[in-house]
Amino acid sequence: MATGGLALASLSGSRIGVPQLWPSLFVLAVSVATYNLCFHFLLRGHRERYTDVRLRALGIAEIGLDLAALLVTVHFTGGLVSPVLLFFVFHMAIGTTMLSTRTMYEIAGVACFGAAALHLAETSGMLARHPIGSAAEECGRLCDLNLITFMVAVFGTVYLTGTVTERSKHKSVELLETTRELRTKAMRLEQVLQEIRELEHRKSHYMRISAHQLRSPLGTIKTLLQVLTQGIVEPGSERGRKLLQGAVGRADHLLAIVNDLLELAKIREGQDRAPWTRNVDLNQVLADALEVLTPFGQRREVRLVRDLRGKSILRWGVPPDLQFAFENVIDNAIRYSPAGSEVRVTADPARGLSTVSVVDRGIGVPEELQSDVFLEFVRGPEAKRLAPDGTGLGLTIAKAAVELHGGSVALASGEGIGTTVTVSLPLQNAPPPGVRPSCIVPEPRGA
Numbered sequence: 001m002a003t004g005g006l007a008l009a010s011l012s013g014s015r016i017g018v019p020q021l022w023p024s025l026f027v028l029a030v031s032v033a034t035y036n037l038c039f040h041f042l043l044r045g046h047r048e049r050y051t052d053v054r055l056r057a058l059g060i061a062e063i064g065l066d067l068a069a070l071l072v073t074v075h076f077t078g079g080l081v082s083p084v085l086l087f088f089v090f091h092m093a094i095g096t097t098m099l100s101t102r103t104m105y106e107i108a109g110v111a112c113f114g115a116a117a118l119h120l121a122e123t124s125g126m127l128a129r130h131p132i133g134s135a136a137e138e139c140g141r142l143c144d145l146n147l148i149t150f151m152v153a154v155f156g157t158v159y160l161t162g163t164v165t166e167r168s169k170h171k172s173v174e175l176l177e178t179t180r181e182l183r184t185k186a187m188r189l190e191q192v193l194q195e196i197r198e199l200e201h202r203k204s205h206y207m208r209i210s211a212h213q214l215r216s217p218l219g220t221i222k223t224l225l226q227v228l229t230q231g232i233v234e235p236g237s238e239r240g241r242k243l244l245q246g247a248v249g250r251a252d253h254l255l256a257i258v259n260d261l262l263e264l265a266k267i268r269e270g271q272d273r274a275p276w277t278r279n280v281d282l283n284q285v286l287a288d289a290l291e292v293l294t295p296f297g298q299r300r301e302v303r304l305v306r307d308l309r310g311k312s313i314l315r316w317g318v319p320p321d322l323q324f325a326f327e328n329v330i331d332n333a334i335r336y337s338p339a340g341s342e343v344r345v346t347a348d349p350a351r352g353l354s355t356v357s358v359v360d361r362g363i364g365v366p367e368e369l370q371s372d373v374f375l376e377f378v379r380g381p382e383a384k385r386l387a388p389d390g391t392g393l394g395l396t397i398a399k400a401a402v403e404l405h406g407g408s409v410a411l412a413s414g415e416g417i418g419t420t421v422t423v424s425l426p427l428q429n430a431p432p433p434g435v436r437p438s439c440i441v442p443e444p445r446g447a
Contacts, residue, residue, distance in 0.1 A: 280317030
């Protein structure tokens with residue numbers, strides 16, 4: 001646009017009474033076109049190769065050349081009475097939106113110095129003046145006034161544009177930060193909603209499975225009692241007594257499921273109810289669990305081997321829940337191990353963790369069930385055959401108790417090879433944030 005304007009002014013100069021525009025402005029138009037093409041080819045397709053400092057330097061160079069071209073144009077169009085002076089203001093405004101305000105103040109100072117030098121050169125006769133039309137050869141005080149007005153306009157434009165630009169940039173940054181914050185919150189909200197959906201799905205699944213597990217023994221008990229109450233079998237007969245024993249067995253199974261469900265609920269609500277105590281001796285907890293299960297192991301002809309290395313002292317813990325968790329894990333290992341085998345229980349404190357492993361050489365867990373084995377009521381076909389009275393809640397209870405203490409449970413197993421359950425508990429743990437002070441047992445005096 002600038003090139004076209006200069007060329008048009010040069011060609012029409014003689015017609016509008018300014019013959020000095022030819023060929024000066026035409027040459028200037030060619031020069032402006034040349035350096036703009038150079039900048040265009042420098043940046044086209046290669047902008048990503050330039051650093052911000054390099055791009056800033058190129059911007060300053062282009063603005064400097066534009067201002068130099070404007071000064072030359074001012075000289076050939078009447079000096080400080082030239083209407084072209086207005087374009088300096090446009091350049092200051094545009095430059096301030098691209099560069100820093102401080103840089104544009106420096107460029108504005110250079111522009112004012114250039115205008116003052118041009119005025120001095122024209123008034124001293126170093127440069128010939130090129131008045132427009134019938135304008136006088138000497139502009140006198142008018143040119144002085146125009147110079148002052150020019151300086152005020154240039155610096156004022158930089159100031160006003162810089163102020164507006166800084167505010168706009170500040171608002172843009174605030175808007176960007178708000179947008180990012182909203183996007184982060186939206187993602188977090190979506191995650192929470194997904195967790196809620198998964199929780200609702202699991203809750204429905206849990207209720208459905210629980211109802212099924214409770215309905216099955218209840219149905220059996222009802223059928224057995226109906227046979228007796230309807231007189232189909234005499235209660236006092238041998239067959240009647242067997243039916244009653246079967247009903248009692250199913251009732252015991254039902255009671256075991258209910259007790260395990262209550263225990264699981266108690267542990268999951270342990271943040272409010274559990275008696276948290278200091279300095280829990282994990283080796284003693286394991287010894288107590290093994291003592292409880294030794295008679296069961298003897299009946300199953302499974303030897304219990306303990307290997308408790310060092311001392312594992314938890315800073316905080318709920319001993320009954322931990323013991324019940326380990327009893328469930330060791331009970332499973334005994335229940336599904338063949339006669340004559342052994343179950344090894346090891347505890348090894350290291351690097352701030354106590355790692356407890358329960359290893360058996362039993363039936364193992366099918367590979368397709370290993371990812372779900374800690375869910376409620378998940379049992380393999382072979383486990384159901386060997387222990388039909390099992391509830392399928394033992395490992396679920398163990399996992400809940402361990403996680404309440406900030407630990408984790410892992411399982412490695414192979415069908416027909418055996419199973420290893422590994423419990424990792426942090427020694428320097430603390431009660432969860434939701435524990436009421438009344439649920440924390442104070443440390444004994446002198447401890």
